[in-house]
Amino acid sequence: MNAKTKIRTGYAVTALFLIITEVLIALFVHDNFVRPYLGDALVVIVLYCAVRIIVPIKCKILPLFVFIFAVGVEVLQYFNIVALLGFENNAFMKTLIGSSFDMKDIACYAAGCAVLVIYEIIITKSKLFER
Numbered sequence: 001m002n003a004k005t006k007i008r009t010g011y012a013v014t015a016l017f018l019i020i021t022e023v024l025i026a027l028f029v030h031d032n033f034v035r036p037y038l039g040d041a042l043v044v045i046v047l048y049c050a051v052r053i054i055v056p057i058k059c060k061i062l063p064l065f066v067f068i069f070a071v072g073v074e075v076l077q078y079f080n081i082v083a084l085l086g087f088e089n090n091a092f093m094k095t096l097i098g099s100s101f102d103m104k105d106i107a108c109y110a111a112g113c114a115v116l117v118i119y120e121i122i123i124t125k126s127k128l129f130e131r
Contacts, residue, residue: 008053015049018042026095040108041115044070048116060124063116070109077101 022042029035047066059065078101087093098105 008056011049011052015046015053018046018049022046037108039103040105041112044109044112045116060120063113063120064118067109067113070113071106072111073098074101074105 014098022039025035025042029039041096044063046107048062051062051066055062063108077098082088082094082097082098082099085093087097088099
């Protein structure tokens with residue numbers, strides 16, 4: 001297994017772990033911090049890992065692209081995209097896409113992307129991981 005395959009496998013395992021974490025949060029956590037804030041921050045990290053599985057080349061501005069995508073989905077929520085797509089009675093799709101616009105969600109996406117930027121800086125400077 002070459003270095004790029006190992007890195008992609010690492011991103012796949014991380015994405016799977018985070019998706020399971022997100023599902024568990026959605027199903028079992030009903031608080032005022034973890035579900036609404038930490039869950040939103042983790043979403044952008046899941047997206048980042050998913051992209052890194054598919055795109056093995058380094059892209060320093062990938063966290064920015066992920067942030068723009070997340071904000072785009074949030075803006076679509078403002079325009080009630082769930083109803084426009086006909087999913088207003090589908091609990092899974094309402095949860096996946098989201099059904100209400102909130103500026104705090106955008107702040108959470110920014111926090112998650114900030115973590116990704118820090119990760120990129122650390123990994124880029126580290127000799128432990130070859131890119």
